[in-house]
Structures are given as C-alpha cells and as structure tokens.
Amino acid sequence: MSLLSEPDLSSESDTSALEQQEEVAQSNKRVSFHTLGCRLNQSETDQLARSFKQQGYRVVPNTESADICVVNTCTVTEHSDAKNRQVIRTLHRLNPEAMITVVGCYAQINPEAIASIEGVRLVIGSEEKMRLTDFLEEAHSAKTALIIHPKITKNTFTAPVIPDRSAILAKIPVNQTKTVGQNWIPAHSVPQWDGATMTQKNTRASLKIQDGCDFMCSFCIIPFARGRSRYREFSNLKEEATMLVQEGVREIVITGVNVGTYQFGKLTIVDVIDFLNKLPGLARIRISSIEPTTVPEILFQYMKDEQHKLVPFFHLPLQSGSDSILKKMKRRYSATQYADEIMRAAETVPDLCIGTDVMVGFPQENAVEFENTFNLLDKLPLTYFHVFPFSARKGTPAFKMNEQISPQIKQQRSEILRNLSTKKRRAFHQQFLGQTRNVLWESRKPDGNISGYTDNFIRVVLEDDDGADLRNQLLPVQLNALNGQTILGKFVSS
Ligand code: SF4
Secondary structure, eight states: SSSSSSSSSOOOOOOHHHHHHHHHHSSSSEEEEOOSOOOOOHHHHHHHHHHHHHHHHHHOOOEEEEEEEEEEEOOHHHHHHHHHHHHHHHHHHHOTTSSEEEHHHHHOOOOHHHHSHHHHHHHOTTGGGGGGGGGGGHHOOOOSSEEEOOOOOOBBBBBOOOOOOOHHHSOOOHHHHHHHGGOOOGGGGSSSSOOOOOOOOOOOEEEEOOOOSSSTTOOOHHHTOOSOOBBBOOHHHHHHHHHHHHHHEEEEOOOOOEEEGGGETEHHHHHHHHHHHTTTTEEEEOOOOOOOTTOOHHHHHHHHHHSBOOOOOOOOOOOSHHHHHHHTTSSSSHHHHHHHHHHHHHSTTTOEEEEEEEEOTTTTTHHHHHHHHHHHHHHSOOOOEEEEEEEOTTGGGGGOOOOOHHHHHHHHHHHHHHHHHHHHHHHHHTTTOOOOOOOOOOOOOSSOEEEEETOOOEEEEESOOSOOOOTTTTEEEEOOOOOOOOEEEEOOOO
16 A cells, blocks of 8 residues: 555655746736645645646645635545545635635545535546646636546556746745745644645656556555556656756655556566666655555665665555455455565665554454554564554455444554554664764745654754755764754764
C-alpha cells in the first residue's frame, strides 16, 4: 500500500513578495487549493496550480478568500471522508461567493454526496480532474452542481509540463529572498486540513510516474478511487524532471500509488532512477513508498554507493506481521518474506532508514495475530511506522467480513504500535549523534526554525541559527542532541 500513508515529505511552499506582485499584475481572479491525503494528491494539486497560473489566475494561500476553491480529496478511511466534508463546509462558510470545486479520490467514489453539500459547484472524478480548468465555464453557468465522472481508463498518461515562473522568480539573490518571512501564514491561522497552497517548488518536488493499482488488497479502496495501474510516458516524466531541476529543485521524490510496478515498454523504475541520477543539478533521488516484492535488488546497490543520488531510504508498507491476516488482506508476501527483504536491505545499505505502514484491527485480528505484528516490528531494523486503524470501505471485500474489531481495541493496538515507533525512531537517531551528515536545508518555518533532512530521513533542526537563508543548500552539520522526533545540529567550525 502506498497511499494510506506517505513519509512526511511535503514539498516546500512559500510565496515571495516579488512573486505576489507579479501575479497581482496578471489577474484579479484568485484560486486557492486545499489538499487532503497523500503525497500523490499534493503533487497533483501542484500541477493544477500550475495550470491555473498559466491561465492567468492568482494562486492565494488557503487562508485567504478566493473566487475558486479547489479541494483535492482523499477517501482511504471513513475519517478522511468526514474531513473532506468538514473542509468543504468550512470553505463555504468563509467564502460564501466562491465556486467550490472538488476533485480527487472521494470525488470519484461518492460524487453525489459531495454535490449535495452547499456551495459545491463542480465535482470531478479521477479521469478528468487534471482538466479542471476546462469545466469551469460550464459549471459557472450550470444551475446545479456539475458532476464530471467518466469511467477511468487504463491508458498510459502524460502530465502537462508547465514551467513555474514564480519558482524562477524565487531564485533571486539570497538577501532578497529573506522577505519571504513576511508572507508566512502564522501557525495559529493554518486550518486543520493538510497542505498549504503550493505556489512554488524549490528544495524538494514530487515526480509522479504511475497511478492506480492492480493489486486489489482486500481493504483498499484505491483501485476503485484511482483505477487500475497505468504509467507515465517516459519522455514526459523526463521532461518534467528536467524542468523541475532547472527551477531549482534539489531533491526529486518518485511518487505514485504502486511505483515499483512502473513499466513503459521495457523501461522500469530502475530506468527512471538511472535517468535522474545523470541529471545535472539534482542532488537527491528518493522513492516515496514502494510495495514489498516490487523492489528491484539493484536499488540496494545504488543506495550503498555514496556517489549515487538515490538516498538510503525505503518506505515499505507491511500492514500486518501475521500470515493469516496478510492472507486475508490479499497481500503478496508472508511475514518471513517481508522480514527477509528488510534484512537484505539493511545488511547491504549502511545507515538505511526504513519506514513502514501497519494496519491494526483488520476484521478477525485476534490478540495473538496482533502480538505477531508487534514482535515483527520490534525485531526488524525499522525506523518508524505509520499506524492505521482498519476502516471498512464500502465496495472492498473487507467491508463485508465478519468479526469487525471494536474501536476501543483498535485504539489500544494503535497506541501500542505508535509508542513502539517513537521508541524505534529515537533509537535510530541516537546512533548518529556526534556524526556529521549532509542536510538539505529548507525554508524557514513559521515557528522561526530552519530545518532539513539528511539523506536517511532524519529531520535536523539548526541550533546555531544566525538567520541566514540556507534554503536549497546541501551543507554538513554535526548531529548533536535528540530533540523529540528530530535532532539538533550545528555547523562544524573549521
Ligand atoms: S491495493 Fe494494495 S498495493 Fe494497491 S494501493 Fe491498495 S494497499 Fe496499496
């Protein structure tokens, strides 16, 4: 499973004063974006934002009023559905005149429910969502909410490659980029939903290479929400990667639902990585999440090679450590096969960070099966896990399974695993204290801190911060002290 969770690798997002002035000059039409769910959704929102900009719209932060509010939804759990509805209602309350447009997975699965929410004017399913701007006029003149919901095809796809002028503007000299701070959204005013408006790409960007999934795990709604697996044309993804690097992106995160299955003619994910590795200016390649059993072993060698840009990081969803539950989930491996893959990776790649997703409370999961999961997670060299209580999704085989687990037990089991994850992440961080590692620095955060990631996914907060703009620079720091789920680092004095 790639979509239940993604490593927290949200793209950087801020808007420079110059960029804003430039855009004000272009247009008075304002559009805001509200993204829920996974990294793939965020990358699709970024592309939508680009196409709006190209058509003269001004992209505004999602805390400001806008003429069009685009909500990119998620539907992996019941909780996601409720959150989508809550965001839509809040938006309508704050922007009663805005045209609310809803796209994404929930729009595919339940368009009528969305269309019935007050303020919604346009709902677009997965097949046509990237053509959103083509439907605005029709929706504007329609008397009721317009629903665009054709069948999802299985065709290879391309994505529009639209240069982001604002990103190029943002590459102005460092002393001027410091004005960015004036445009931060204060933490207290950020709404509850995830994903600030994406207006420029810098440090890190997603590269979507694949969509949909054929694996049909019994709990998963994604093959219905996003369709069956399909792949991006190789020349099209090369074009986007090249453009991103020209705009200043230093790290590309390979993104999709099931990226390990990528196939375009004879080309696979290894060819995508080979291409990126040769791209001048790019510093790092990261894979966002990849299904166990789909990882080409050569990637271990790439990660081991210090000169290679593929960083030592995997996110390999486990879901359960019990063979009986894995079978009911229709996962394609046993607990032993998963453990073998993790051990081979960890033994080959020094300092490797491995994250995983785990689901608790799958129907019929008993105490012993849960214990098997706990024990496996405990013994494997995993760095962290994202824990999800099972959520029954209508239309999936697991929805109808008997012996659903009570919410209290799911809650207890989630808590036990989350505590274990915190402990393991701390232990992973501990082993690097005193070492010096390169950090790719990001924009200053609203709390004033500047931070970035090491290659092996340790978030480092700068201790001896003199206020300089370090964004996009890959600089070594000494890792000094644990700081919650991050590490405090200092520049090494020469
Ligand atoms: S069907 Fe399985 S592999 Fe495919 S997205 Fe869902 S959980 Fe992941």
